[in-house]
Amino acid sequence: MITSPAFAGKRYAVLGLARSGMATVESLLASGAHVTAWDSREEPRRGLEQRGVELADPLGIDLAGFDGVVVSPGVPLNKHPIAAHAASAGVPVIGDIELFALARPNLPAHRVVGITGTNGKSTTTALVHHILQSAAVPTRMGGNIGLPILSQKPLDAGGVYVLELSSYQLDLTFSLESDVAALLNVTPDHLDRYDGFMAYVASKARLFAMQRADQIAVFGTGDAETRAIAAREMVRREQWRVRSVDGKDLLQSQADWPSLQGPHNLQNAAVAVAIAEGLGLTPMQWRPALATFRGLPHRMERVAEADGVLYINDSKATNPASTAPALAAFPPTDHRRIHWIVGGLPKGDDLDECAPYFGNVAAAYTIGDAGPLFAELLQPHVPVTRSEMMCDAIQQAKAAARPGDIVLLSPACASFDQFRDFEARGDSFRQIVQALLSPDQDMATGRPC
Known part of the structure; x- marks a missing residue:
């Protein structure tokens, strides 16, 4: 698992003990942190006290002195009282992706790819991971795709972490500088968690606001909101560091990629190729990988x-x-x-x-x-x-x-x-x-x- 001396001696409360929550508890314990954890279900709490975890609902304790409350992306921050309770104690509400970002300085030299969008982000994440594997680049895949990144074995120097990032995860992340960040599209979704569609769009845009101006941004072209974010990023970066792709240059080859059929997958492939090239890969490396990609279960x-x-x-x-x-x-x-x-x-x-x-x-x-x-x-x-x-x-x-x-x-x-x-x-x-x-x-x- 990924651990960091940056967490040693610090105090964290973890709310929600599904896959990412349990990975967070394991990582923090192994890093020497003091952990308070809670889940409304009894089963995931079982056995944690014997390992030194204090079991308590963060809503029912004084959070003064804590270094963070780590919540599951499934916790609706616009409705759940934990946000206000933590704010009253001056404690940040964060997610496991933010802990990964804080751990990065102590990991072997690496790069990070962050991928978001309303649709297609799982396929694109898996495709980028497959391209890197095919090119013999050490890589790990995690995030919203169902693999908690903190549970992954750290990469040796030169590796690439490929992260699928939902808007919920981005809402809980503040310092992730992706070497290459990508937005596939933005269409109305999850509006019960946001104050209107534009607030949801702003959540997606945060992935790029966390980048430095010398890092690479990749965008789809299928909707006005994604194009607008790309235009804003063009203002603060050199033009070559912002790529907007529609896949038309790949259309002739798509018939050779059995798991990437349809216009949506052409867009996914185009973004994945732009990410790969942003990492320095050549067509000789990425093109054969598109033909051998098997896709994800339940997605075409x-x-x-x-x-x-x-x-x-x-x-x-x-x-x-x-x-x-x-x-x-x-x-x-x-x-x-x-x-x-x-x-x-x-x-x-x-x-x-x-x-x-x-x-x-x-x-x-x-x-x-x-x-x-x-x-x-x-x-x-x-x-x-x-x-x-x-x-x-x-x-x-x-x-x-x-x-x-x-x-x-x-x-x-x-x-x-x-x-x-x-x-x-x-x-x-x-x-x-x-x-x-x-x-x-x-x-x-x-x-x-």
Whole structure:
């Protein structure tokens, strides 16, 4: 794990003991800090007192003399009283990314890549990490992608830490100077945590405000807010240190990158390439890596191909805005159309953002709570089967698909009507597809679920 003598003898309170919170406690203890920790659940608290951790809710104690309150990114600072309580004691509220930033001076010489955006940041983070690995550059990946950075083994000199950073994490970070920082896009999201859309935009912009003027910034070009942040950064840096990319120069090669199909992934690839070049890599290093990138689970994940039909798990698409690029990724040809499995717990009452790509769809199979509504919305445009259950939808799509077609799970909905989370939904899709394609399937019933 990452530790630092900068924390020795200091006092920290940790609120929230999920993955990043537990990694924070471990790092601070190993660094010689005095730790007070709390979680509303009993299980993660179990055994911490025996290791020297004081168990107490930071809201119920005097925080005077503490060096920081480290909160989970899931704690809503605009509503939770911890922010005001810490402020009254003059104690900063920070996150684990800020602790990493404070630990950096004691780590072997390294560089940091920080990647944010409303959509695409996990794929881009994983792609940059893959490019670096392929080029034999020592690297670690962490942050919002689900890998707490403090739990990672420190890199030897010359390594690169690649961090996916959500707006929640950026709100808790104050001194992270990214050698290369990137913003993919900004669209309305998480507005329950912010005083309007522009406050959310300002949160994303903080990644660049923390940089020095001699560091590199990379931007997508798909929305006005991202372009405006890029223009502001251009004012305080040399022009060559700010790159805005749209991927058009990569378009001809995209067909050779099976896990990076669609306009959204072209943008992700363009940002990843600009980051790699900002770190000094050449096309001879990054180009082969794009072809071998396998993508992330549940994000346009190619789970199987059989009889000329490709099965794709895009369960992470939990709203129409994130499903639209998946539909756009496969424009129709004489030999290719999409069999679209859609539905779940809806976040709205329309599919307007997907509508421009209905022509790419051979048939739709509606599931979950949104099934009846989506069936009515789609019937004027595409053939619809009211499947209700995932298993039935996959079987029906498989029966209808012909060579060259795609069976695509891209629900445009949350998962909580039928599944624990989007991962469980995507895992179910993968397992059913594999069972259907297995020669060992029980042919007496014909049903894998």
